[in-house]
Amino acid sequence: MIDTKPVEFRGSALDDLRVFPISARREAGHQIGQVQQGGEPDDWKPMTTVGQGVREIRIRDEVGAYRVIYVAKFADAVYVLHCFQKKTQKTSKTDIDLAAKRYRDLLKEIEQ
Template sequence: MVRQSGVQEKEIVWIGTSYSDFLTFPATAKRDAGYQLHRVQNDLPPENCKIISELGAGVCELRLREDTDIFRVMYVAKFDEAIYVLHCFKKKTQKMTGPDK
């Protein structure tokens, strides 16, 4: 898609099961994540993001809330050609476990 400025919007590439995991999110969390990813596609900063440098250079975490549940979308947007969504999940603890790191 081409933005009004004439610049190409970045493609979103879903890695592994990230898209099917994303589809399990409640409607509000999906809408919020979609809005934030759309901002990133258009070179705008997301509104609720944390850089997770221990996972690699450029990895960001969208933080979404739905009632009492917390959802995360991990992505990398440092490449010109696309935004790579690495992992989508419902947060169950306050710590990241070994496999998620």
């Protein structure tokens, strides 16, 4: 049996996730749960612009499109870097930059 990795939310990611509509929140929880068990989300893509090993969970519901950016390559936890509602086809530079900063900060903590 695979151990379940804990989830650690970075910065405001948990508060940001909490403002998702209930259906998107439930789906995000389900997808993060799959990652915790060592699996992959149903709909994801690599986010190499944020950092190596960073992925984006893609969630769509009747209200809109939502994203959860995370990294699971470390043994100790699944780190959720950023959660947001996607308003355009292209992910905004602000969202990418925020996730990238949280990723860099995480790497600094892990290396200490």
